[in-house]
Amino acid sequence: MSVHYQRHGDIGVIQIANPPVNALGQAVRSGLINALEEGIADSDAKALVLLADGRTFIAGADIREFGKPPQAPLLPDVIAQLEACPKPLIAALHGTALGGGLEVALGCHYRTALEGTRVGLPEVKLGLLPGAGGTQRLPRLVGVERALEMITSGRFIEATEALEAGIIDDVSTAKTPLEAGLSAAHAVLSGQQASRITGTLPAPESDSQAITDTRERLTRETPELFSPFRIVEAIEASVTADSLQDGLRRERELFVACMDSPQRAGLIHLFFAARSPHIVPGVENASAFNQVALIGEHPLFERLQKAAQRAGIQLTDTANENTELCLIASTSHAEHPLHITTIALTKIGNQGESDTALSLVIPQSDDLIELVNLGAEPLTQQRAALTLKALRANVVVSQKRSLLNTLYEATQQAPASEKRSALEQASIGIAQQGFCYRESDIDLLAVEALGYPRHLGGPHRQAALSTAKDV
Structure with a gap:
């Protein structure tokens, strides 16, 4: 009862x-x-x-x-x-x-x-x-x-x-x-x-x-x-x-x-999109890493450090024999041990290819960050995402190519009056090429990081609605 x-x-x-x-x-x-x-x-x-x-x-x-x-x-x-x-x-x-x-x-x-x-x-x-x-x-x-x-x-x-x-x-x-x-x-x-x-x-x-x-x-x-x-x-x-x-x-x-109102449907779509964007589909029984090294300097590291004790995760500024996960700031030139799972931090719009299997793309407003799998095992990506989540970071997981960078590039190439439609077109390509695990992740990132109107529910949702009307 x-x-x-x-x-x-x-x-x-x-x-x-x-x-x-x-x-x-x-x-x-x-x-x-x-x-x-x-x-x-x-x-x-x-x-x-x-x-x-x-x-x-x-x-x-x-x-x-x-x-x-x-x-x-x-x-x-x-x-x-x-x-x-x-x-x-x-x-x-x-x-x-x-x-x-x-x-x-x-x-x-x-x-x-x-x-x-x-x-x-x-x-x-x-x-x-x-x-x-x-x-x-x-x-x-x-x-x-x-x-x-x-x-x-x-x-x-x-x-x-x-x-x-x-x-x-x-x-x-x-x-x-x-x-x-x-x-x-x-x-x-x-x-x-x-x-x-x-x-x-x-x-x-x-x-x-x-x-x-x-x-x-x-x-x-x-x-x-x-x-x-x-x-x-x-x-x-x-x-x-x-x-x-x-x-x-x-x-x-x-x-x-x-x-x-259509706005209600759009906003509730985003509500559900924000529930579990850090979950890698098909991965079960994953757990967070307990020993994490933050190498270099980055504002995100300060936020992670504040949450570490409550999360039960030990943070160090160098890698050692106990380290399970390394996060490396883009300003750091330190070598990372090959046997340790490593995430390279990059700014949104950075076109350089990461030499790590996982990349963390951080927009100007870092309330929502994207963990991209460029070659890691799905279980490894999930463990890394759970670690960031435990450290109070809001994470969206993706694969092959950054959703944020793809969307950002579309806005940079479009006139101001066409940025919204550019995001909608880019969202279609992202979904078709399989960069996202869930199409709602595209909407969540576009709204939270790139300023797409929240009440519309996101560019992919709008693109899907437009396609449905045309059928």
């Missing part, structure tokens, strides 16, 4: 168990309704606590359901039933409470969070808006201006800021969500803490200046995007609607419009 109910003394506990991130799939939504009904019917339970197993509270909706026919119960209906609970209902948060997870918490009557918890409504990053009351309940707690900033940016907020803003009611020093939830429930029952049913709070005060300023900023910074402007409309409805229900209906209309 994804959700189960049990009682601790006079407190009923609704516990979600849907690893790895307790996403709000249909089974969880249905389970919440059943467990809530069980808790309400339990005459010995004076209050209820909602919490989740594992490393996090609810990290959002189950994105795999997007684009499919909706399955009852819908999340807005689940949250409405949580909010209508006749007993005090406490949400005990830990890890992250994001998107639908935060909306669930907003539907509860009291919110306690462990230290280090982060909350947010990041739907805008997927071309969406919070569609289960987030644009209506959050402004009732934090006001219009702060709700606009939070939801249009999609940023995560630390527990201390969430407490100051009024999103949560306390930050707990307890060790577990269960301890925090039970403590908060007893405090509410004894009158030491007051619960707040968000939906019964008055509508937020009008703030036309914040609405105007946000629209102007979006028009200036991201005029091509669809969902941020719909977010403004939804938050505006939290002020102008005659009731919470009217505001929720308007929010749902705008959510459906975003769901139908």
